[in-house]
Amino acid sequence: MATAEEIKARAREIMAQDLPEDYNPDLKDDEQLITEGGVDSLGFVHVLTKLEGEFGAHVPDEEWWDAKSLDALAEVILRNIQE
Numbered sequence: 001m002a003t004a005e006e007i008k009a010r011a012r013e014i015m016a017q018d019l020p021e022d023y024n025p026d027l028k029d030d031e032q033l034i035t036e037g038g039v040d041s042l043g044f045v046h047v048l049t050k051l052e053g054e055f056g057a058h059v060p061d062e063e064w065w066d067a068k069s070l071d072a073l074a075e076v077i078l079r080n081i082q083e
Helices: 004-018 041-055 070-079
Strands: none
Touching: 004 041, 004 070, 041 070
């Protein structure tokens, strides 16, 4: 089973690789992805859907915007991993 740290590390890799102009490498785990992280809403959707696929999760639409930071994103993915 994945850990929160693995999910956050993979999210950082995705942002650095796929959103290099927007990604803030100094982003802290509890900071807002869209404001402090420099990730726009489309970039956020990209990161979340990639994580869902890689970790076997299905995050319900109503929970998507709960994932405002890397910490919250990891929590949402872990909570919604399909077994």
